Amino acid sequence: MWKIFVINPGSTSTKIAVYGEGKSPLEETIRHKPGIIWTFPSVTDQLNYRLDMIRSWLRELGETIVSFSAVAVRGGLLKPLPGGTYLVNEPMLDDLVHNRYGEHASNLGALMGHDLVQGYAVPCYMVDPVVVDEMEPVARLSGHPLLPRKSIFHALNQRAIARKAARVLGKNYQDCRFVVAHLGGGISVAAHDQGRVVDVNNALDGEGPFSPERSGTLPAGQLVELCFSGKYSKQEVLRMVKGNGGVTAYLGTADLREVEVRSANGDSGAGQVLEAMVYQIIKEIGAYAAVLGGSIDAIVITGGIAYSSRLTDLIRAGVKAFAPVLIYPGEDENGALAEGVIRVLTGEEKARIYG
Numbered sequence: 105m106w107k108i109f110v111i112n113p114g115s116t117s118t119k120i121a122v123y124g125e126g127k128s129p130l131e132e133t134i135r136h137k138p139g140i141i142w143t144f145p146s147v148t149d150q151l152n153y154r155l156d157m158i159r160s161w162l163r164e165l166g167e168t169i170v171s172f173s174a175v176a177v178r179g180g181l182l183k184p185l186p187g188g189t190y191l192v193n194e195p196m197l198d199d200l201v202h203n204r205y206g207e208h209a210s211n212l213g214a215l216m217g218h219d220l221v222q223g224y225a226v227p228c229y230m231v232d233p234v235v236v237d238e239m240e241p242v243a244r245l246s247g248h249p250l251l252p253r254k255s256i257f258h259a260l261n262q263r264a265i266a267r268k269a270a271r272v273l274g275k276n277y278q279d280c281r282f283v284v285a286h287l288g289g290g291i292s293v294a295a296h297d298q299g300r301v302v303d304v305n306n307a308l309d310g311e312g313p314f315s316p317e318r319s320g321t322l323p324a325g326q327l328v329e330l331c332f333s334g335k336y337s338k339q340e341v342l343r344m345v346k347g348n349g350g351v352t353a354y355l356g357t358a359d360l361r362e363v364e365v366r367s368a369n370g371d372s373g374a375g376q377v378l379e380a381m382v383y384q385i386i387k388e389i390g391a392y393a394a395v396l397g398g399s400i401d402a403i404v405i406t407g408g409i410a411y412s413s414r415l416t417d418l419i420r421a422g423v424k425a426f427a428p429v430l431i432y433p434g435e436d437e438n439g440a441l442a443e444g445v446i447r448v449l450t451g452e453e454k455a456r457i458y459g
């Protein structure tokens with residue numbers, strides 16, 4: 105009988121879950137207040153803050169870590185990797201603790217998992233980390249050799265939801281061509297070509313549509329001028345791209361529910377920002393439909409923003425000419441993490457080794 109503990113850290117939340125064989129999962133979403141989370145100097149400094157909350161949830165459930173067959177964690181910014189389930193090991197932890205490939209809350213998954221299992225014979229695995237890279241060579245050139253494009257996106261949820269969409273269409277994921285848009289704190293839009301994500305916007309570092317907390321693509325020349333204006337530190341400019349960009353920069357909040365209420369109450373600025381974000385998402389979906397040569401099985405919309413029928417209705421209206429539109433609000437990351445680890449525990453798949 106297997107039992108998996110899942111840890112899924114996002115920029116604004118930590119999702120945790122217990123998956124037991126033949127049982128419904130127990131799930132908890134801890135929402136972190138921006139006022140607290142942003143007081144930590146770095147993401148790594150949030151480790152004990154988030155761990156304490158996880159430990160107290162396990163205590164409330166009467167669970168101890170030794171009762172689990174394995175811990176499954178969301179994977180962070182590492183070297184570019186093929187998709188799959190990876191054993192959490194020392195080289196991985198070393199890259200994550202030093203933010204060697206960048207900083208994002210997903211870096212905390214393996215660090216938290218490792219801390220919990222330390223001293224126990226319980227393995228810790230990560231599944232489809234945000235750096236899964238299956239991009240075609242042609243998609244890697246940005247326009248300057250010093251700045252190659254990178255594949256950083258919601259790999260875990262994009263793949264899980266694409267598999268679900270394929271099942272609904274009565275097809276194998278490996279036989280489908282999808283454009284998948286994950287609309288969350290960050291936004292990624294990807295071309296899935298017969299089981300491979302052949303191109304995707306870098307959802308973290310200034311590519312694609314603007315999102316609740318990220319700038320997306322910015323005018324390069326103006327950004328260079330801003331960087332050298334002497335008015336902003338490097339840290340401040342980086343926060344304009346990630347954290348305080350996009351909707352947050354325009355309206356001071358990353359909560360689209362609040363923005364929708366403001367817009368409904370006659371705040372035309374809020375309405376305009378929503379309209380512009382939707383416009384950019386539609387444009388991006390069109391670009392990735394073109395990547396697939398226009399021949400696609402479905403456009404799949406997922407992520408927290410997909411709970412808003414006002415926004416998904418507008419997106420659907422903009423892209424329905426390309427293909428049928430399927431909407432899956434929220435995400436299925438916890439289930440995908442548990443499934444990835446179960447495939448390894450049951451011998452269906454071999455764990456990959458990072459190094």
Ligand SMILES: Nc1ncnc2c1ncn2[C@@H]1O[C@H](COP(=O)(O)OP(=O)(O)O)[C@@H](O)[C@H]1O
Binds near residue numbers: 117287290407
């Ligand atoms: N019912 C809703 N209507 C509109 N926006 C929503 C709704 N629920 C969540 N959101 C927005 O979705 C975004 C977070 O998406 P989510 O996928 O949970 O984020 P993360 O990328 O941090 O995992 C936030 O901007 C939040 O305000």
Ligand SMILES: CCCC(=O)OP(=O)(O)O
Binds near residue numbers: 113114115210234258
């Ligand atoms: C790092 C790419 C995935 C991402 O943007 O995740 P969040 O939306 O959870 O920040």
